[in-house]
Amino acid sequence: xxxLSIYLAGPDVFWxxxxxxxxxxxxxxxxxxxxxxxxxxxxxxxQQLSPYAAGLEIFRANIGLMQRADLVIANMTPFxxxxxxxxxxxxxxxxxxxxxxxxxxTLDGRLYADRVSANGAGVDADGxxxxxxxxxxxxxxxxxxxxxGGSLFTxxxxxxxxxxxxxxxxxxxxxxxxxx
Amino acid sequence: xxxLSIYLAGPDVFWxxxxxxxxxxxxxxxxxxxxxxxxxxxxxxxQQLSPYAAGLEIFRANIGLMQRADLVIANMTPFxxxxxxxxxxxxxxxxxxxxxxxxxxTLDGRLYADRVSANGAGVDADGxxxxxxxxxxxxxxxxxxxxxGGSLFTxxxxxxxxxxxxxxxxxxxxxxxxxx
Numbered sequence: 001x002x003x004l005s006i007y008l009a010g011p012d013v014f015w016x017x018x019x020x021x022x023x024x025x026x027x028x029x030x031x032x033x034x035x036x037x038x039x040x041x042x043x044x045x046x047q048q049l050s051p052y053a054a055g056l057e058i059f060r061a062n063i064g065l066m067q068r069a070d071l072v073i074a075n076m077t078p079f080x081x082x083x084x085x086x087x088x089x090x091x092x093x094x095x096x097x098x099x100x101x102x103x104x105x106t107l108d109g110r111l112y113a114d115r116v117s118a119n120g121a122g123v124d125a126d127g128x129x130x131x132x133x134x135x136x137x138x139x140x141x142x143x144x145x146x147x148x149g150g151s152l153f154t155x156x157x158x159x160x161x162x163x164x165x166x167x168x169x170x171x172x173x174x175x176x177x178x179x180x
Numbered sequence: 181x182x183x184l185s186i187y188l189a190g191p192d193v194f195w196x197x198x199x200x201x202x203x204x205x206x207x208x209x210x211x212x213x214x215x216x217x218x219x220x221x222x223x224x225x226x227q228q229l230s231p232y233a234a235g236l237e238i239f240r241a242n243i244g245l246m247q248r249a250d251l252v253i254a255n256m257t258p259f260x261x262x263x264x265x266x267x268x269x270x271x272x273x274x275x276x277x278x279x280x281x282x283x284x285x286t287l288d289g290r291l292y293a294d295r296v297s298a299n300g301a302g303v304d305a306d307g308x309x310x311x312x313x314x315x316x317x318x319x320x321x322x323x324x325x326x327x328x329g330g331s332l333f334t335x336x337x338x339x340x341x342x343x344x345x346x347x348x349x350x351x352x353x354x355x356x357x358x359x360x
Contacts, residue, residue, distance in 0.1 A: 011308065013309075014308040014310075015307075016308075052315060054313060055315055055319035055323060056319070056323050058313075058323075059323025059324070060323070060327070079308075080261050080296065080304065083266040085318070086263040086318045086320075087269075087318035087320040089267075089270045089273070090272055090273035091320065092270055093270035093272065093274035096273075096274060096277075097275075097277035124260070126339075127196050128260075129193075129194040129195075129196070129198075131194070133232055133235030135235050138266045139236070139238055139239050140242065140266075140267040140271065141267070142239075143240070144239070144270065147236070147240070
């Protein structure tokens, strides 16, 4: 059987320990017989570029990794707001359109509506409607996972590398069918 | 020349005046000889479904509209945080993967880094790195627009239907090549 390549999407690249986090996820993938592709820009030569041009280079490198990957595991834990990281949301959309399975996890156990509206109101402070679809985030993201045959794993926990790796490994086990 | 079909992405569907907003954007599209596809779930029969199943139906309907569209114009104005709406980010990724042009606009004139970090710090309160690529949002979104041949329009303004329609029309004029 050919080795599965997994794109490791998430705001993990912004963590102070991004390099260690990526290495740990890649190592877990290898343990389960898979290749993990972590989108850290460490192999790109960006020194001579303007910030904008450097951003474009990283974009193109990440697109290349997604083209190569067979599926994606996305860290969908809320990032700087009630929803997941928008770059990761973009990547879920990209992989979904390529017909590749989308798997995800979140360390926030609440439904999206409960995260935005603690008192159950149907609109937020700006008068914007709050989606109540019993989903962990916007319906396009959860719908893409469901329709692709993947799953969204939830494990309420404080943010820590250990907590991320524990639930990430559960996803890996489910994908590869290997118990433990 | 065949009529261009444009997917109208954005959190506009959550506005209190979503129906009017959608109708106004579709009407502007028609004025420029295009078909506007606004993802409001008004034509779906969701009454008998659980909230989760209803969410999936809306997801599938929106996917169908994106498959039909030739390009997307996304409202990328920040939504419930420093970044754009994640459902819209998903849709930009989906359209990018299909090789369709991505156009966008935002009513927030600041760069993403300045929105997150008023004092110029390189990390946020949680120690997460702040991207400084001189872009209006995450590099995957701006990169997708740039690489697809589209453009991101910026016009600092308070949120109002009039402000959205004014900049939306600028995007339409640029796409269709019609001055005014």
